[in-house]
Amino acid sequence: MIGQLKDNKIQLKRIFIESTLPDALQPLKVLANNIWWSWNKEAIALFEYIDKEQYIALRYNPVALLEQLSPKRAEELVNDKDFLQRLQGVVREFEAYIAVSPEAGSPKIAYFSMEYGLHISLRLYSGGLGVLAGDYLKEASDDNSNMIAVGLLYRYGYFEQAISLHGDQINNFPPQKFTKLPIQPVRDEQGEWVKISVGLKGRMVYAKVWELKVGRISLYLLDTDIDENEWHDRSLTHQLYGGDNEHRLRQEILLGIGGIRALRALGYDDADIYHCNEGHAAFLNLERLKNYIQHEGMSYEMALETVRSSSLFTTHTPVPAGHDYFHEDLLREYLYSYAAELGIEWSRFVALGKIDPHNHDELFSMSHLAIRLSQEVNGVSELHGAVSQKMFKVLYPGYHPEELHLGYVTNSVHYPTWIAKEWNDLYLETFGNGFLRDQSNKEYWRKIHNVPSEQIMGIRRKLKARLLDYVRETMQEDLTRRGENPRSIFELINAIKDNALVIGFARRFATYKRAHLLFTNLERLSSIVSNSDRPIIFLFAGKAHPADGGGQGLIKHIIDVSKRPEFRGKVIFLENYNMEMAKLLVQGVDIWLNTPTRPKEASGTSGMKAALNGVMNFSVLDGWWAEGYRPDAGWALPLERTYDNQDLQNELDAESIYNILEFDILPTYYEQDENGISEKWVSYIRQIIAEVAPDFTMKRMLDHYYERFYHKLAQRGRALRADNYAGARQVAKWKHTMEQRWDRIELAQADTFDSDNRALQVGEHFYADLKLYLNGVSAEDVGVEVVFFSRVDEEVLKLQFKEELELKEVKDGVATYHCELDPKLAGVYEYGFRAFPKSGQLAHRQDLPLVKWL
């Protein structure tokens, strides 16, 4: 007997039992498998109706919900006529939506991003960059853009945050079960799962391709956690922003090079535009270069023109941690043979990401690589565009920051995702038909002025109550889990007052966002929150990167403050910020607070989500708020810094926050009539809805990308590709000639207004005649201009104006350029002359950034 038991080893096989939904409920599965449901209020309501408690417990994941649906509940639903009818309605809407194809001839865009924030149930994002990419795809779908997207499928994604009793951040990495995500394997014609490979340090690493449907748009996700790979390589797609610098390099090779291979394997190697969302994906253009060289027989230079003419790079932050750098030695281990395949020397390869290619220790910048391989580059707000010009001016010596061909499109948010159902119902009813397809048109939004104050405040109160219920519930759970004593939990929950003014602050806890600013002077803050006639609650949430000790310190500090008796129930930190919590917060608070260090907030988008929902912003005039702020629709801290010393600046900013809170915000909010309504407050709500929100809807942002970049790129890309790439060949040849000969140009003689010895009288003309030895360069290919600056301080010059000189004659290899101008301005200026390559074939001045000051 005993012997038998010994031999009786447990033998297990794996089986996947698919749930079978009754036929009548099958359409739910179709809906669950396209993330479109997540921005359709009626579809959300259906899933909630099935089993709200379970739905929330499953993190709003309808695939999981349907899989776990009990036969009993299924039967109830099958017999629920009203439910089935609503289901049919949503399915009809979905089918009609999906059936539309992009307009013929609209440019085809391939969008690459390291992260996508589409929904809480898809942990493929860490913060704003991802949410922006997710919102963008949703709008591209709604707007019927011809777009496909590429990213990585993370087994563990970004971490889930818990907080210990002592306020330390705990990073959890629960795995995602791919069978419970709305993703499908991509199969080829033989029915085989499409698989690509990239060489990483001499070893082949394989990735399978999944498809995630975002409405009409396909997002292709690469997954290396497959049997074909060794353990080390399987973990390549485990975490978002995890691991060391080498790990990041490996991920980026997979995303960029592997991403293009995936598109090629799917037959999509014909996009008109490749949009690189942040520098992580910049290797994609290397693989495109290689394809042109190997498959089209192009020279490196010609391939470069072809690639550049169809590439857009969006840079997202001036904060150094947001830009990836790799040491040349590391890069060599991975890409040395790749450079050889491009047919270029290693030094020329590393020059793509460096300022000085001969400086061995200068790190290779992914942003510089992205810029050099893209014709168009943009920042994400007007201010950030200018900041980026300064940051990248090192790439263009001889040019002034404002002259750089680096534009901007201000970020935005996807209206259907972030709007509360209650507001959406009101807007649709009040604004009328056409509003949804014309979201940036203020004429619609201004109809909010016809809505009575009671109705507006009714919605606001309802959303606040929903948020505070959530806060009580989660605090009860979180604090119990932490082992907090029941009495203080009870006191805290009781201290949360429904009629309080609620201020929210939630975002990644990067130190530049200064989450601690409010706590600079605790006595002052305490006196503000202790007035029981004017209750006030501060809600904080956000994750700090696991490697960011500073950010984690800020969280701990806030937790400590929140435990003090005077702040109990008034300062609250909510664990594990995510997109669902973000919705509750931006819809439920009265004020959204943002206090970044200037000018480091490139855009910020959570405040826009708040604005859509009639929530006031109180923020530093940085990023989007510098464009969105109006004095009758929110509050601001000034744009300019007063102090160079950051500590002094922090103190001053904190002081301003206390003053504005105490003497402006609180009195405005609490100046209430007998119905508890402050008319002034409601007028602010109306203003932010009517005048601010419409400028920050994703529709406007998508339109701007088309107007400013996509159309232009599509046109130039086509022009260069036509006639078997004749245009690309020509541009490459011309640039090559100019580069070879540029240094030969010399100033022969200058005859200009004598500014050394006398002042130019207003009304008098400034003139210049410059003679250049061209030494083999054609005079038509050389532009000469005069540039006037005014001096701001020792280091900073401000460009005032420039004017091109006219080519007068060419004689014996000497070209004469002339100008005569009336400056019309009085004052002291500094001016100079410079030559630049000139051709109708260039997309813009920095397309060939040679310049010679004369």
Ligand SMILES: *Cc1c(COP(=O)(O)O)cnc(C)c1O
């Ligand atoms: C919108 C959003 C962000 C971005 O917020 P910022 O204001 O840009 O910092 C980050 N995380 C989540 C979960 C969001 O929903």
